[in-house]
Amino acid sequence: MSEASATQSLLNVNALLDNPVFAGGFGLASLGAALAMARRGAIAGAGMIRRRLLVNVEISKQDPAYPWVLAWLSQPRPQTSFLAKRLTRINKLSVATATSTTPNGPTRASFFLQPGYGRHIIKYKHAYISVNREKQATARSNTGEPHETVELTTLYAHRHIFEDVFTEARQIALQANEGKTVVYSVRNFDWTPLGEPKRKRPLTSVVLDEGIKEGIVGDVKDFLQRQKWYIDRGIPYRRGYLLHGPPGSGKTSFIQALAGELDYSVAMVNLSEIGVTDDKLAFLLTKLPERTILLLEDVDSAFVNRKARGSDGYSGPTVTFSGLLNALDGLSAGEERIAFLTTNHIELLDPALIRPGRVDMMIRIGEATRHQAGRMWDNFYGDVDQDGSGKARFLNKLDSLGLFGSSEDGAPPPRTSTAAIQGLFLFNKDNMEGSIDMAEALIPQKIEG
Secondary structure, three states: OOHHHHHHHHHHHHHHHHOHHHHHHHHHHHHHHHHHHHHHHHHHHHHHHHHHHEEEEEEEOOOOHHHHHHHHHOOOOOOOOHHHHHHOOOOOEEEEEEEEEOOOOOEEEEEEEEEOOEEEEEEEOOEEEEEEEEEEEEEOOOOOOEEEEEEEEEEHHHOOHHHHHHHHHHHHHHHHOOOEEOEEEEEOOEEEEOOOOEEOOOHHHOOOOOOHHHHHHHHHHHHHOOHHHHHHOOOOOEEEEEEEOOOOOOHHHHHHHHHHHHOOEEEEEEOOOOOOOHHHHHHHHOOOOOOEEEEEEOOOHHHHOOOOOOOOOOOOOOOOHHHHHHHHHOOOOOOOEEEEEEEOOHHHOOOOOOOOOOOOEEEEOOOOOHHHHHHHHHHHHOOOOOOOHHHHHHHHHHHHOOOOOOOOOOOOOOOOOHHHHHHHHHHOOOOHHHHHHOHHHHOOOOOOO
Protein backbone atom coordinates (compact mmCIF):
# COMPACT_ATOMS: atom_id res chain seq x y z
CA MET A 1 0.00 0.00 0.00
CA SER A 2 1.34 3.40 -0.96
CA GLU A 3 1.87 6.21 1.54
CA ALA A 4 -0.97 8.17 -0.02
CA SER A 5 -3.40 5.28 0.38
CA ALA A 6 -2.46 4.80 4.01
CA THR A 7 -2.97 8.46 4.70
CA GLN A 8 -6.39 8.36 3.08
CA SER A 9 -7.48 5.33 5.16
CA LEU A 10 -6.42 7.08 8.34
CA LEU A 11 -8.37 10.16 7.37
CA ASN A 12 -11.48 7.97 6.75
CA VAL A 13 -11.19 6.38 10.21
CA ASN A 14 -10.79 9.76 11.85
CA ALA A 15 -13.84 10.97 9.98
CA LEU A 16 -15.90 8.01 11.29
CA LEU A 17 -14.77 8.61 14.84
CA ASP A 18 -15.63 12.31 14.51
CA ASN A 19 -19.15 11.28 13.43
CA PRO A 20 -21.30 11.56 16.62
CA VAL A 21 -23.75 8.83 15.53
CA PHE A 22 -21.03 6.27 14.90
CA ALA A 23 -19.07 7.21 18.00
CA GLY A 24 -22.18 6.84 20.20
CA GLY A 25 -23.08 3.47 18.74
CA PHE A 26 -19.52 2.19 19.05
CA GLY A 27 -19.40 3.33 22.63
CA LEU A 28 -22.66 1.61 23.51
CA ALA A 29 -21.58 -1.60 21.82
CA SER A 30 -18.29 -1.55 23.68
CA LEU A 31 -20.08 -0.91 26.95
CA GLY A 32 -22.54 -3.73 26.26
CA ALA A 33 -19.74 -6.14 25.42
CA ALA A 34 -17.88 -5.14 28.55
CA LEU A 35 -20.97 -5.62 30.71
CA ALA A 36 -21.70 -9.00 29.12
CA MET A 37 -18.14 -10.13 29.78
CA ALA A 38 -18.39 -8.85 33.33
CA ARG A 39 -21.68 -10.70 33.81
CA ARG A 40 -20.23 -13.95 32.50
CA GLY A 41 -17.24 -13.45 34.71
CA ALA A 42 -19.43 -12.81 37.72
CA ILE A 43 -21.51 -15.93 37.03
CA ALA A 44 -18.40 -18.01 36.53
CA GLY A 45 -16.90 -16.57 39.68
CA ALA A 46 -20.05 -17.17 41.67
CA GLY A 47 -20.20 -20.73 40.37
CA MET A 48 -16.58 -21.27 41.33
CA ILE A 49 -17.17 -19.81 44.79
CA ARG A 50 -20.29 -21.94 45.17
CA ARG A 51 -18.42 -25.06 44.16
CA ARG A 52 -15.67 -24.23 46.59
CA LEU A 53 -17.94 -23.31 49.49
CA LEU A 54 -20.94 -25.65 49.04
CA VAL A 55 -21.41 -29.39 48.55
CA ASN A 56 -24.46 -31.15 47.05
CA VAL A 57 -25.80 -34.68 47.43
CA GLU A 58 -28.48 -35.86 45.01
CA ILE A 59 -30.68 -38.87 45.78
CA SER A 60 -32.78 -40.38 43.02
CA LYS A 61 -36.18 -41.91 43.64
CA GLN A 62 -34.81 -45.19 42.31
CA ASP A 63 -32.24 -45.30 45.11
CA PRO A 64 -33.26 -47.34 48.20
CA ALA A 65 -32.24 -44.42 50.42
CA TYR A 66 -34.85 -42.09 48.88
CA PRO A 67 -37.78 -43.06 51.19
CA TRP A 68 -35.40 -43.16 54.15
CA VAL A 69 -34.33 -39.56 53.56
CA LEU A 70 -37.93 -38.39 53.15
CA ALA A 71 -38.83 -40.08 56.43
CA TRP A 72 -35.83 -38.46 58.09
CA LEU A 73 -36.81 -35.03 56.77
CA SER A 74 -40.28 -35.51 58.26
CA GLN A 75 -38.95 -35.94 61.79
CA PRO A 76 -39.68 -32.98 64.13
CA ARG A 77 -36.57 -31.06 65.13
CA PRO A 78 -37.18 -28.54 67.94
CA GLN A 79 -35.10 -25.39 67.38
CA THR A 80 -34.12 -23.04 70.15
CA SER A 81 -32.69 -20.06 68.28
CA PHE A 82 -34.92 -17.32 66.87
CA LEU A 83 -33.34 -17.54 63.40
CA ALA A 84 -33.61 -21.34 63.16
CA LYS A 85 -37.29 -21.30 64.10
CA ARG A 86 -38.12 -18.98 61.21
CA LEU A 87 -35.76 -20.34 58.57
CA THR A 88 -36.47 -24.04 59.01
CA ARG A 89 -40.25 -24.10 58.78
CA ILE A 90 -41.47 -26.58 56.15
CA ASN A 91 -44.85 -25.23 55.07
CA LYS A 92 -45.28 -27.25 51.88
CA LEU A 93 -46.00 -30.93 52.49
CA SER A 94 -47.07 -33.94 50.46
CA VAL A 95 -48.83 -37.08 51.66
CA ALA A 96 -47.91 -40.72 51.08
CA THR A 97 -50.69 -43.21 51.82
CA ALA A 98 -50.15 -46.90 52.57
CA THR A 99 -53.14 -49.24 52.49
CA SER A 100 -53.67 -52.83 53.50
CA THR A 101 -56.75 -55.02 53.52
CA THR A 102 -57.59 -57.24 56.45
CA PRO A 103 -59.25 -60.58 55.76
CA ASN A 104 -63.03 -60.09 55.69
CA GLY A 105 -62.53 -56.60 56.98
CA PRO A 106 -62.14 -53.00 55.90
CA THR A 107 -59.13 -51.52 54.17
CA ARG A 108 -56.72 -49.91 56.61
CA ALA A 109 -54.81 -46.78 55.64
CA SER A 110 -51.94 -44.89 57.18
CA PHE A 111 -50.94 -41.38 56.13
CA PHE A 112 -47.38 -40.18 56.08
CA LEU A 113 -46.59 -36.45 55.68
CA GLN A 114 -43.31 -35.54 54.02
CA PRO A 115 -41.72 -32.41 52.51
CA GLY A 116 -43.40 -31.45 49.24
CA TYR A 117 -41.77 -30.41 45.99
CA GLY A 118 -39.72 -27.24 46.13
CA ARG A 119 -36.98 -25.80 48.32
CA HIS A 120 -36.78 -26.04 52.10
CA ILE A 121 -34.17 -25.24 54.73
CA ILE A 122 -33.57 -27.37 57.80
CA LYS A 123 -31.07 -27.22 60.60
CA TYR A 124 -29.41 -30.45 61.67
CA LYS A 125 -26.97 -30.33 64.54
CA HIS A 126 -24.65 -27.38 63.76
CA ALA A 127 -25.35 -27.17 60.00
CA TYR A 128 -28.04 -25.60 57.84
CA ILE A 129 -29.08 -27.83 54.92
CA SER A 130 -30.96 -26.68 51.83
CA VAL A 131 -33.41 -29.33 50.57
CA ASN A 132 -34.69 -29.28 47.01
CA ARG A 133 -37.23 -31.96 46.13
CA GLU A 134 -37.86 -31.87 42.41
CA LYS A 135 -39.87 -33.81 39.83
CA GLN A 136 -37.96 -33.95 36.57
CA ALA A 137 -39.34 -33.36 33.08
CA THR A 138 -37.97 -36.75 31.98
CA ALA A 139 -39.66 -40.06 32.76
CA ARG A 140 -38.76 -43.73 33.00
CA SER A 141 -39.15 -45.37 29.64
CA ASN A 142 -40.65 -48.61 30.96
CA THR A 143 -43.29 -47.11 33.27
CA GLY A 144 -43.73 -43.49 32.21
CA GLU A 145 -43.23 -42.40 35.83
CA PRO A 146 -41.41 -39.02 36.09
CA HIS A 147 -37.92 -39.05 37.54
CA GLU A 148 -37.72 -37.51 40.98
CA THR A 149 -34.78 -36.35 43.08
CA VAL A 150 -33.97 -34.83 46.44
CA GLU A 151 -30.88 -32.63 46.59
CA LEU A 152 -29.24 -31.73 49.89
CA THR A 153 -26.84 -28.75 49.98
CA THR A 154 -24.70 -27.49 52.82
CA LEU A 155 -21.38 -25.72 53.37
CA TYR A 156 -18.35 -27.68 52.24
CA ALA A 157 -16.94 -27.37 55.73
CA HIS A 158 -19.99 -29.30 57.00
CA ARG A 159 -19.88 -32.03 54.31
CA HIS A 160 -19.30 -34.78 56.87
CA ILE A 161 -22.78 -34.09 58.26
CA PHE A 162 -24.22 -36.17 55.40
CA GLU A 163 -22.74 -39.34 56.92
CA ASP A 164 -24.79 -38.66 60.05
CA VAL A 165 -27.88 -37.86 57.94
CA PHE A 166 -27.84 -41.18 56.08
CA THR A 167 -26.96 -43.18 59.20
CA GLU A 168 -29.85 -41.64 61.12
CA ALA A 169 -32.23 -42.05 58.16
CA ARG A 170 -31.33 -45.74 57.95
CA GLN A 171 -31.93 -46.18 61.68
CA ILE A 172 -35.37 -44.57 61.37
CA ALA A 173 -36.25 -47.00 58.57
CA LEU A 174 -35.07 -49.96 60.64
CA GLN A 175 -37.04 -48.83 63.68
CA ALA A 176 -40.18 -48.38 61.60
CA ASN A 177 -39.93 -52.00 60.44
CA GLU A 178 -38.66 -53.45 63.70
CA GLY A 179 -40.57 -56.61 64.55
CA LYS A 180 -42.11 -56.64 61.07
CA THR A 181 -41.53 -58.33 57.75
CA VAL A 182 -41.63 -56.30 54.54
CA VAL A 183 -43.25 -58.19 51.65
CA TYR A 184 -42.44 -56.91 48.17
CA SER A 185 -44.52 -57.58 45.09
CA VAL A 186 -44.03 -56.75 41.42
CA ARG A 187 -45.31 -53.42 40.15
CA ASN A 188 -44.30 -52.63 36.59
CA PHE A 189 -40.53 -53.14 36.67
CA ASP A 190 -40.04 -52.44 40.38
CA TRP A 191 -40.28 -54.16 43.73
CA THR A 192 -43.01 -52.36 45.69
CA PRO A 193 -43.95 -53.03 49.34
CA LEU A 194 -47.22 -54.95 49.45
CA GLY A 195 -49.20 -52.80 51.87
CA GLU A 196 -47.79 -52.16 55.31
CA PRO A 197 -44.99 -54.33 56.75
CA LYS A 198 -46.45 -57.42 58.40
CA ARG A 199 -45.84 -58.35 61.99
CA LYS A 200 -43.20 -61.06 62.19
CA ARG A 201 -44.73 -64.50 62.37
CA PRO A 202 -43.05 -66.74 64.99
CA LEU A 203 -41.61 -69.97 63.67
CA THR A 204 -43.44 -71.80 66.43
CA SER A 205 -46.76 -70.75 64.90
CA VAL A 206 -46.04 -72.81 61.76
CA VAL A 207 -46.36 -76.51 62.47
CA LEU A 208 -44.77 -78.84 59.93
CA ASP A 209 -44.16 -82.55 60.20
CA GLU A 210 -41.38 -83.78 62.46
CA GLY A 211 -37.91 -82.57 61.48
CA ILE A 212 -38.92 -80.66 58.34
CA LYS A 213 -38.89 -77.15 59.77
CA GLU A 214 -35.74 -77.72 61.78
CA GLY A 215 -33.94 -79.17 58.74
CA ILE A 216 -34.70 -76.23 56.47
CA VAL A 217 -33.94 -73.57 59.11
CA GLY A 218 -30.64 -75.25 59.97
CA ASP A 219 -29.62 -75.45 56.31
CA VAL A 220 -30.45 -71.78 55.64
CA LYS A 221 -28.53 -70.58 58.70
CA ASP A 222 -25.55 -72.74 57.75
CA PHE A 223 -25.61 -71.22 54.26
CA LEU A 224 -25.62 -67.67 55.64
CA GLN A 225 -22.50 -68.42 57.70
CA ARG A 226 -20.51 -69.87 54.79
CA GLN A 227 -20.13 -67.01 52.31
CA LYS A 228 -16.32 -67.19 52.40
CA TRP A 229 -16.46 -70.97 51.90
CA TYR A 230 -18.43 -70.48 48.67
CA ILE A 231 -16.19 -67.66 47.43
CA ASP A 232 -12.96 -69.57 48.10
CA ARG A 233 -14.20 -72.47 45.99
CA GLY A 234 -15.62 -70.36 43.19
CA ILE A 235 -19.18 -71.55 43.83
CA PRO A 236 -22.06 -69.10 43.24
CA TYR A 237 -23.24 -67.96 46.64
CA ARG A 238 -26.91 -68.81 46.37
CA ARG A 239 -29.23 -71.49 47.69
CA GLY A 240 -32.49 -72.78 46.28
CA TYR A 241 -35.36 -74.68 47.93
CA LEU A 242 -38.43 -76.25 46.38
CA LEU A 243 -41.48 -76.71 48.62
CA HIS A 244 -44.18 -78.85 47.08
CA GLY A 245 -47.43 -80.27 48.32
CA PRO A 246 -51.17 -79.69 48.30
CA PRO A 247 -52.73 -76.27 48.90
CA GLY A 248 -53.13 -75.23 52.53
CA SER A 249 -50.17 -77.24 53.81
CA GLY A 250 -48.26 -74.19 55.08
CA LYS A 251 -45.62 -73.58 52.40
CA THR A 252 -46.02 -69.81 52.13
CA SER A 253 -46.67 -69.41 55.86
CA PHE A 254 -43.40 -71.16 56.65
CA ILE A 255 -41.43 -68.90 54.29
CA GLN A 256 -42.91 -65.80 55.92
CA ALA A 257 -42.03 -67.12 59.39
CA LEU A 258 -38.50 -68.00 58.23
CA ALA A 259 -38.02 -64.45 56.93
CA GLY A 260 -39.04 -63.12 60.35
CA GLU A 261 -36.62 -65.48 62.07
CA LEU A 262 -33.74 -64.29 59.87
CA ASP A 263 -34.86 -60.63 59.92
CA TYR A 264 -35.22 -60.75 56.13
CA SER A 265 -37.83 -59.37 53.75
CA VAL A 266 -39.74 -61.42 51.17
CA ALA A 267 -39.87 -60.56 47.45
CA MET A 268 -42.79 -62.48 45.98
CA VAL A 269 -43.41 -63.28 42.30
CA ASN A 270 -46.36 -65.35 41.11
CA LEU A 271 -45.14 -66.93 37.89
CA SER A 272 -48.69 -67.59 36.71
CA GLU A 273 -49.50 -63.87 36.75
CA ILE A 274 -50.10 -62.38 33.34
CA GLY A 275 -47.41 -59.85 32.48
CA VAL A 276 -44.53 -61.42 34.40
CA THR A 277 -42.40 -62.34 31.38
CA ASP A 278 -38.86 -63.66 31.00
CA ASP A 279 -37.31 -60.22 30.49
CA LYS A 280 -39.22 -58.73 33.39
CA LEU A 281 -38.22 -61.51 35.78
CA ALA A 282 -34.56 -61.25 34.75
CA PHE A 283 -34.58 -57.48 35.27
CA LEU A 284 -36.27 -57.75 38.68
CA LEU A 285 -33.66 -60.20 39.94
CA THR A 286 -30.91 -57.69 39.20
CA LYS A 287 -32.69 -55.28 41.60
CA LEU A 288 -33.58 -57.70 44.38
CA PRO A 289 -33.53 -55.79 47.71
CA GLU A 290 -30.78 -56.76 50.11
CA ARG A 291 -31.52 -59.26 52.89
CA THR A 292 -34.53 -60.56 51.03
CA ILE A 293 -35.83 -64.06 50.37
CA LEU A 294 -36.95 -64.55 46.78
CA LEU A 295 -40.27 -66.42 46.61
CA LEU A 296 -41.31 -67.80 43.21
CA GLU A 297 -44.84 -69.15 43.51
CA ASP A 298 -46.54 -71.63 41.17
CA VAL A 299 -43.36 -72.56 39.29
CA ASP A 300 -45.31 -75.27 37.45
CA SER A 301 -46.98 -72.51 35.41
CA ALA A 302 -43.66 -71.95 33.62
CA PHE A 303 -44.01 -75.43 32.15
CA VAL A 304 -47.42 -74.62 30.75
CA ASN A 305 -45.82 -71.74 28.84
CA ARG A 306 -42.85 -73.88 27.89
CA LYS A 307 -42.33 -72.63 24.36
CA ALA A 308 -39.20 -70.71 23.54
CA ARG A 309 -39.14 -67.18 22.21
CA GLY A 310 -40.89 -67.03 18.86
CA SER A 311 -39.61 -65.60 15.60
CA ASP A 312 -41.33 -62.34 16.42
CA GLY A 313 -39.38 -62.06 19.68
CA TYR A 314 -42.48 -62.63 21.83
CA SER A 315 -42.18 -65.23 24.59
CA GLY A 316 -45.77 -65.31 25.80
CA PRO A 317 -47.72 -63.54 28.55
CA THR A 318 -46.00 -65.41 31.40
CA VAL A 319 -42.57 -66.76 32.30
CA THR A 320 -41.34 -69.61 30.10
CA PHE A 321 -39.42 -72.68 31.18
CA SER A 322 -36.13 -71.39 29.75
CA GLY A 323 -36.76 -67.98 31.33
CA LEU A 324 -37.19 -69.58 34.75
CA LEU A 325 -33.96 -71.58 34.39
CA ASN A 326 -32.03 -68.45 33.41
CA ALA A 327 -33.49 -66.59 36.38
CA LEU A 328 -32.28 -69.29 38.76
CA ASP A 329 -28.70 -69.67 37.56
CA GLY A 330 -28.20 -67.46 34.50
CA LEU A 331 -26.38 -64.15 34.25
CA SER A 332 -29.25 -62.33 35.97
CA ALA A 333 -29.37 -64.73 38.91
CA GLY A 334 -27.03 -62.67 41.06
CA GLU A 335 -25.22 -63.67 44.25
CA GLU A 336 -26.09 -63.76 47.95
CA ARG A 337 -29.56 -65.06 47.22
CA ILE A 338 -31.94 -67.41 48.98
CA ALA A 339 -34.73 -68.55 46.68
CA PHE A 340 -37.82 -70.57 47.56
CA LEU A 341 -39.94 -72.12 44.82
CA THR A 342 -43.42 -73.49 45.55
CA THR A 343 -45.74 -75.71 43.55
CA ASN A 344 -48.86 -77.76 44.09
CA HIS A 345 -48.06 -79.99 41.10
CA ILE A 346 -44.54 -81.36 41.29
CA GLU A 347 -45.41 -83.92 38.63
CA LEU A 348 -45.39 -81.10 36.07
CA LEU A 349 -41.80 -80.08 36.81
CA ASP A 350 -38.86 -80.95 34.59
CA PRO A 351 -35.73 -82.63 36.06
CA ALA A 352 -33.70 -79.75 34.61
CA LEU A 353 -35.30 -77.43 37.16
CA ILE A 354 -34.59 -79.44 40.27
CA ARG A 355 -30.95 -80.23 39.65
CA PRO A 356 -28.41 -78.98 42.27
CA GLY A 357 -27.45 -75.38 41.66
CA ARG A 358 -31.02 -74.45 40.86
CA VAL A 359 -32.80 -76.37 43.60
CA ASP A 360 -30.53 -77.62 46.37
CA MET A 361 -33.25 -79.02 48.64
CA MET A 362 -36.63 -80.40 47.64
CA ILE A 363 -39.10 -80.85 50.49
CA ARG A 364 -42.65 -82.10 50.46
CA ILE A 365 -44.99 -80.32 52.84
CA GLY A 366 -48.01 -82.52 52.65
CA GLU A 367 -51.32 -83.23 54.34
CA ALA A 368 -51.71 -82.90 58.07
CA THR A 369 -50.18 -85.65 60.19
CA ARG A 370 -50.99 -86.76 63.71
CA HIS A 371 -47.90 -84.92 64.96
CA GLN A 372 -49.01 -81.65 63.36
CA ALA A 373 -52.57 -81.94 64.63
CA GLY A 374 -51.27 -82.48 68.15
CA ARG A 375 -48.91 -79.54 68.03
CA MET A 376 -51.63 -77.27 66.67
CA TRP A 377 -53.96 -78.39 69.46
CA ASP A 378 -51.32 -77.39 72.01
CA ASN A 379 -50.95 -73.95 70.39
CA PHE A 380 -54.69 -73.28 70.59
CA TYR A 381 -55.88 -75.13 73.69
CA GLY A 382 -52.76 -75.98 75.68
CA ASP A 383 -53.62 -73.46 78.38
CA VAL A 384 -57.07 -74.97 79.07
CA ASP A 385 -56.29 -78.63 78.28
CA GLN A 386 -53.45 -78.92 80.77
CA ASP A 387 -53.80 -82.67 81.34
CA GLY A 388 -53.96 -83.41 77.60
CA SER A 389 -57.21 -85.37 77.82
CA GLY A 390 -58.95 -83.19 75.26
CA LYS A 391 -56.01 -83.55 72.87
CA ALA A 392 -56.12 -87.34 73.18
CA ARG A 393 -59.86 -87.44 72.42
CA PHE A 394 -59.43 -85.14 69.42
CA LEU A 395 -56.59 -87.18 67.92
CA ASN A 396 -58.43 -90.45 68.55
CA LYS A 397 -61.45 -89.08 66.75
CA LEU A 398 -59.31 -88.09 63.76
CA ASP A 399 -57.90 -91.61 63.80
CA SER A 400 -61.41 -93.06 63.79
CA LEU A 401 -62.25 -90.88 60.79
CA GLY A 402 -59.30 -92.38 58.93
CA LEU A 403 -57.55 -89.04 58.44
CA PHE A 404 -54.13 -90.36 59.45
CA GLY A 405 -54.29 -94.02 58.50
CA SER A 406 -54.77 -96.06 55.36
CA SER A 407 -58.09 -97.32 54.09
CA GLU A 408 -58.92 -101.02 54.29
CA ASP A 409 -60.03 -101.30 50.67
CA GLY A 410 -56.77 -99.89 49.32
CA ALA A 411 -58.35 -96.64 48.15
CA PRO A 412 -56.53 -93.40 49.01
CA PRO A 413 -57.56 -92.40 52.53
CA PRO A 414 -59.24 -89.04 53.14
CA ARG A 415 -56.59 -86.52 54.17
CA THR A 416 -56.97 -83.07 55.62
CA SER A 417 -54.74 -80.00 55.65
CA THR A 418 -53.26 -77.94 58.43
CA ALA A 419 -55.23 -74.99 57.05
CA ALA A 420 -58.46 -76.93 57.59
CA ILE A 421 -57.50 -77.82 61.17
CA GLN A 422 -56.60 -74.22 61.89
CA GLY A 423 -59.94 -73.11 60.43
CA LEU A 424 -61.74 -75.54 62.76
CA PHE A 425 -59.85 -74.21 65.78
CA LEU A 426 -60.49 -70.59 64.80
CA PHE A 427 -64.21 -71.35 64.58
CA ASN A 428 -64.04 -72.72 68.13
CA LYS A 429 -61.51 -70.34 69.66
CA ASP A 430 -62.59 -70.82 73.27
CA ASN A 431 -64.40 -74.13 72.89
CA MET A 432 -62.20 -77.18 72.57
CA GLU A 433 -65.21 -79.46 72.96
CA GLY A 434 -66.71 -77.79 69.91
CA SER A 435 -63.59 -78.67 67.88
CA ILE A 436 -63.89 -82.31 68.95
CA ASP A 437 -67.59 -82.45 68.13
CA MET A 438 -67.05 -80.86 64.70
CA ALA A 439 -64.05 -82.98 63.71
CA GLU A 440 -66.07 -84.61 60.89
CA ALA A 441 -65.88 -81.28 59.06
CA LEU A 442 -62.21 -82.01 58.37
CA ILE A 443 -63.10 -84.84 55.96
CA PRO A 444 -62.60 -83.41 52.45
CA GLN A 445 -65.86 -83.06 50.58
CA LYS A 446 -66.06 -84.66 47.17
CA ILE A 447 -66.97 -82.28 44.39
CA GLU A 448 -69.53 -83.80 42.09
CA GLY A 449 -68.87 -83.31 38.40
